[in-house]
Amino acid sequence: MVFCLPNGMKPRVFSGVQPSGDLHIGNYLGALKNWVKMQADYECIYCIVDLHAVTIYQIPSELRAKIRELAGLFLAVGIDPKQATVMVQSSVPAHAELAWMLTCVTPVGWLQRMTQYKAKAATQETVGDGLLQYPVLMAADILLYQAQIVPVGDDQTQHLELTRDIAQRFNSLYGETFVMPQTHLPLVGARIMGLDDPESKMSKSSSAPGHAVALLDPPDVIRKKIMRATTDSRPAVNFDDLGPGVRNLLNIFQAFSDWSDAEMRAHFEGLGYGETKKRVAEMVIASLEPIQRRYREVCAEPGYIDRVLREGAERVLPIANSTIELVKERMGLYTFAS
Ligand code: AMP
Ligand code: TRP
Numbered sequence: 001m002v003f004c005l006p007n008g009m010k011p012r013v014f015s016g017v018q019p020s021g022d023l024h025i026g027n028y029l030g031a032l033k034n035w036v037k038m039q040a041d042y043e044c045i046y047c048i049v050d051l052h053a054v055t056i057y058q059i060p061s062e063l064r065a066k067i068r069e070l071a072g073l074f075l076a077v078g079i080d081p082k083q084a085t086v087m088v089q090s091s092v093p094a095h096a097e098l099a100w101m102l103t104c105v106t107p108v109g110w111l112q113r114m115t116q117y118k119a120k121a122a123t124q125e126t127v128g129d130g131l132l133q134y135p136v137l138m139a140a141d142i143l144l145y146q147a148q149i150v151p152v153g154d155d156q157t158q159h160l161e162l163t164r165d166i167a168q169r170f171n172s173l174y175g176e177t178f179v180m181p182q183t184h185l186p187l188v189g190a191r192i193m194g195l196d197d198p199e200s201k202m203s204k205s206s207s208a209p210g211h212a213v214a215l216l217d218p219p220d221v222i223r224k225k226i227m228r229a230t231t232d233s234r235p236a237v238n239f240d241d242l243g244p245g246v247r248n249l250l251n252i253f254q255a256f257s258d259w260s261d262a263e264m265r266a267h268f269e270g271l272g273y274g275e276t277k278k279r280v281a282e283m284v285i286a287s288l289e290p291i292q293r294r295y296r297e298v299c300a301e302p303g304y305i306d307r308v309l310r311e312g313a314e315r316v317l318p319i320a321n322s323t324i325e326l327v328k329e330r331m332g333l334y335t336f337a338s
Contacts, residue, residue: 013038014147014181016047016089016138019066020058021204022214023073025284029189029255030153036078038151038184044084045145045316046074048309051089051096051137055130056120071305073215076295087312089141094320099133099140101327105169106136115158139163144323145316146179154190155201157183174330189255195229198244216292219285226281227274237268237276246273249280256287 015035017027035046048070053063067088074086089095111117111132121127130137138159142150143166150160160183167178192202196210206212210228217225232243242250254264268276298304328335 010043011148013042013044013149014145015151016049018053019048019070020053024212026192026202032077034151034186039084049089055134072298075298076291081308085312085315091313092320094324098144099137103136135159135162139166142181143178144320149184150181151184193248198248223281231273237271253280253283
């Protein structure tokens with residue numbers, strides 16, 4: 001679906017990924033693959049959200065390395081810095097500035113209800129205030145650029161609803177200021193489940209070795225992880241009665257291949273699980289191979305990643321600053337007399 005603006009301007013897209021853990025095929029199929037498709041038709045801003053990552057303690061040297069690795073992966077999957085903007089959240093201070101202004105219009109109860117907050121808080125000995133504020137910062141990321149469309153995986157829909165609630169509340173208190181962003185989910189791949197546990201979402205934070213396929217996993221590791229994926233005791237693929245493990249594997253295959261439901265059925269119906277897993281593994285390996293090759297090329301070019309990130313921040317700064325000026329004006333905060 002292409003959203004049209006009357007003056008021929010492209011609608012703006014914003015999305016982000018945290019530079020924590022290893023980027024996996026769930027992140028790729030749920031978010032990044034869509035980002036690449038959108039860059040020709042929209043004005044896209046893709047952000048490495050390092051301020052979100054530090055809501056849970058990160059070892060500084062590892063975080064620093066992860067930010068560059070993630071930027072390299074953005075470029076390797078096909079995000080073209082000539083078409084789309086790639087930037088790091090903390091390099092544009094207005095993200096944190098707007099987050100504070102939005103915090104002041106957000107009832108605490110809205111934040112305490114967030115399912116990701118409850119799940120993450122339960123794993124922490126002491127819960128930092130940043131973890132509670134996390135979705136307000138996310139709202140600030142989006143509203144700072146007046147983004148119309150936000151391509152994410154299914155796990156972010158609640159945060160996007162909250163973003164709209166915050167924008168609406170701000171608009172009703174201070175007058176029309178923010179554009180209402182829409183959530184954009186992929187048709188297939190919006191929720192890839194763990195290979196070891198198909199009842200839970202594939203997640204960067206799981207430490208189980210067979211849980212996720214990372215984008216930079218070598219072929220033999222991918223093969224091993226998929227061959228060991230949890231399935232069920234049925235003898236073969238039956239599309240009318242799929243267990244969650246097999247459904248997840250077929251979902252992964254379909255999201256990588258872009259095959260139709262009919263093609264999937266013709267290819268896999270009645271196939272034994274061993275052979276099914278082999279085919280899924282080969283599809284994943286073949287799809288990740290060009291990404292991994294491109295990643296090595298991008299990293300081998302001295303200074304390239306830092307140049308892209310610097311230019312990205314410079315490109316979005318005027319948009320960010322003009323929103324901050326507008327919000328200050330609306331709220332009655334001090335602005336220098338011109
Ligand atoms: P995160 O890993 O939380 O930084 O997520 C980055 C992006 O990947 C977000 O748009 C998520 O919705 C998406 N994502 C994360 N895990 C999955 C998954 N298991 N399946 C589909 N999309 C996912
Ligand atoms: N919370 C998102 C996630 O974990 C990452 C994120 C931060 C984001 N800011 C955003 C996604 C703005 C979309 C738009 O996946």
